[in-house]
Amino acid sequence: MVVKPLKKNSDFVAYIYEIDLSKDLSRELSLQIDELINNYAVLIFPNQIITDKQQVKFTQLFGKIEESGSKSNITKPKDRRLSTKLADVSNLDKNLQLFKRNDPRRIFNLGNRLWHSDSSFKSIPAKYSILSGKTVTKNEGNTEFADMRAAYDSLSLEMKNKVSELICEHSLIYSRQRLGFDMVKELGPDEIKNFIPVEQPLVRTIPMTKRKLLFLSSHIGKIRDWIRPDSMCFVDDLIEFSTKTEFVYSHRWNQNDLLMWDNRQTMHRVRAFDDTKQFRDMRRTTVLGEEKLI
Numbered sequence: 001m002v003v004k005p006l007k008k009n010s011d012f013v014a015y016i017y018e019i020d021l022s023k024d025l026s027r028e029l030s031l032q033i034d035e036l037i038n039n040y041a042v043l044i045f046p047n048q049i050i051t052d053k054q055q056v057k058f059t060q061l062f063g064k065i066e067e068s069g070s071k072s073n074i075t076k077p078k079d080r081r082l083s084t085k086l087a088d089v090s091n092l093d094k095n096l097q098l099f100k101r102n103d104p105r106r107i108f109n110l111g112n113r114l115w116h117s118d119s120s121f122k123s124i125p126a127k128y129s130i131l132s133g134k135t136v137t138k139n140e141g142n143t144e145f146a147d148m149r150a151a152y153d154s155l156s157l158e159m160k161n162k163v164s165e166l167i168c169e170h171s172l173i174y175s176r177q178r179l180g181f182d183m184v185k186e187l188g189p190d191e192i193k194n195f196i197p198v199e200q201p202l203v204r205t206i207p208m209t210k211r212k213l214l215f216l217s218s219h220i221g222k223i224r225d226w227i228r229p230d231s232m233c234f235v236d237d238l239i240e241f242s243t244k245t246e247f248v249y250s251h252r253w254n255q256n257d258l259l260m261w262d263n264r265q266t267m268h269r270v271r272a273f274d275d276t277k278q279f280r281d282m283r284r285t286t287v288l289g290e291e292k293l294i
């Protein structure tokens, strides 16, 4: 395995070469990758030809798989294209047809264009995400990552003190509201129960590195004991600050790239592409976090 940081002396984003993730990896190698993801937050493995089953096996080296289901999307079980061990972040239905413009599943997926941390809306949020690019969009549809450790470090002392005790409510309802997609109206009372907001601290510490960071996401809709409009203004200011160019890496996809990122330490988003015309087949597996944060 050869590790090449994106920039010299940088601790954000590294390319990993000379490793085949479709093969069984030794315990030693998986521990090394675990250390690398803790240190670099985003790892890029080019040229990984890997089946869904192999991707699941690779993911399980780092913890339990977070299953995809009614708490993370609005696709009905009978309409799923992939196993529940994978999150389908493509623009395709089970018959490999592109979603039509007004399809609620398409509109729901547009939420991925907002800065977020995967599953921050779950009581145990995701640890790592692993995304393999089967059919990629060439000139558009980049995935961008923002370094939440660097953003935290750059806050003024006054702001560090202000954010230190804040608790935020996260829900898919809030992020979709930003797009004008009202899940409360679109879904029935039984379905909407799956998306009740959960509370997360705004600042968290990574156990392995002891670094502090901002745990931000467009899923945030309220700060505990604040009114919603004040919460939204404050959170939007913080998201704007944390996603300045200096904190962001933009990944242009090549076919068979496999990206692994730490949802605790980064936010990400997909950039626009013509999703009603271009196929984008991406398969995500997710490592469940280890514990509730509150």
Ligand SMILES: [Fe+2]
Residues within 6 Å of the ligand: 112, 116, 117, 118, 268
């Ligand atoms: Fe995501």
